[in-house]
Amino acid sequence: MMVFLVPNYYKQEAVESGLALELWLTRQGFEVEWAPDQRSGIESTPDLDDCGLVISLGGDGTLLRAARIVGYREIPILGLSYGHLGFLTAARPEDRNVLTVVGDALAGELHVSRRATLACDIVSVDEFGEERSYTSFALNDLALTRGPLSDMVEFDITVSGHHIDRLRGDGVVVSTATGSTGYALSAGGPIVSPDYAGMVCVPIAAHTIQARAFLTSPSDVIELKMSKDRPSVPAIAVDGQFLTCEGEVDRVEVRRGDADVLLLDYGPQSFYRSVSRVFYGVRHDR
Numbered sequence: 001m002m003v004f005l006v007p008n009y010y011k012q013e014a015v016e017s018g019l020a021l022e023l024w025l026t027r028q029g030f031e032v033e034w035a036p037d038q039r040s041g042i043e044s045t046p047d048l049d050d051c052g053l054v055i056s057l058g059g060d061g062t063l064l065r066a067a068r069i070v071g072y073r074e075i076p077i078l079g080l081s082y083g084h085l086g087f088l089t090a091a092r093p094e095d096r097n098v099l100t101v102v103g104d105a106l107a108g109e110l111h112v113s114r115r116a117t118l119a120c121d122i123v124s125v126d127e128f129g130e131e132r133s134y135t136s137f138a139l140n141d142l143a144l145t146r147g148p149l150s151d152m153v154e155f156d157i158t159v160s161g162h163h164i165d166r167l168r169g170d171g172v173v174v175s176t177a178t179g180s181t182g183y184a185l186s187a188g189g190p191i192v193s194p195d196y197a198g199m200v201c202v203p204i205a206a207h208t209i210q211a212r213a214f215l216t217s218p219s220d221v222i223e224l225k226m227s228k229d230r231p232s233v234p235a236i237a238v239d240g241q242f243l244t245c246e247g248e249v250d251r252v253e254v255r256r257g258d259a260d261v262l263l264l265d266y267g268p269q270s271f272y273r274s275v276s277r278v279f280y281g282v283r284h285d286r
Contacts, residue, residue: 001052002031003106004075006066008058009037014082017098018057024099030106035069051075053105059083060182063263064239067117067139072259076112078105079263087181087274090265110264113271115178116197116218117257118142120238126247134245136238139261140179142254144224145171145204147235154227155234157201160220166227169206171234174199174222174254178261181275183240189213191279194271199254224252 003025007014022032031050036042046069048054056066056079063079070077079089080098090110091101104110118138123131136142146153153171157164175184180192180200189202190213197218203211216222226234226249236243236252265271276282 014057141175154230170204
């Protein structure tokens with residue numbers, strides 16, 4: 001079986017831990033492969049057919065990168081925190097021995113948290129009036145925001161064919177339950193249990209006091225349609241990665257992804273312990 005390592009190459013401690021893990025894993029008879037260095041700008045698609053475990057060594061951004069690499073393959077991902085928050089990760093080296101955690105993961109002794117994903121379709125129109133479609137995977141969220149011209153964006157929100165509202169403002173975030181503790185939370189959205197399989201839609205600085213966050217069912221489709229009355233150039237980011245589209249963005253459709261991401265942790269209580277530690281400042285070491 002192959003174990004795939006996704007470190008944050010900017011953090012020496014994460015890389016050194018990966019090297020120590022590689023030595024230990026190969027001695028246990030496992031094959032080890034590494035993700036490309038993100039500093040190179042190369043994001044090749046690895047062969048993960050024989051992969052039984054992906055280990056992320058870094059912060060939440062590194063784990064999101066690991067999730068993008070895995071996609072819909074449903075390969076378990078173990079997050080080891082070497083970042084600032086480590087909200088999505090299973091363990092921090094200062095709290096648990098890394099080799100013990102990895103050994104527990106390989107032995108099947110960790111809890112599997114199934115996390116809903118997003119399939120995001122961005123449709124743009126080029127100078128000849130032809131539509132171009134871009135599809136992207138997300139574990140956290142899609143954000144449609146005002147772009148480089150810093151002008152407000154105006155768009156219609158429709159859920160499964162039902163028009164909700166036309167909004168003006170800085171944009172909107174559509175997130176999973178996992179992403180509810182990221183950009184969506186900063187924009188005023190709720191913290192949602194990871195077991196929730198629907199989507200969270202949170203307007204950003206809307207020019208009205210009536211706009212509120214809302215949650216959808218798992219089968220719903222959210223459409224964001226750019227207004228023709230007030231043309232603007234939005235920026236679109238998926239899991240924090242900005243997308244480049246040819247032509248003008250016409251609409252964005254977001255639905256639940258075809259499969260879940262499998263995150264390993266030490267049980268359902270891990271989520272609420274992380275909520276109290278990260279967002280309420282409660283220490284659990286005393």
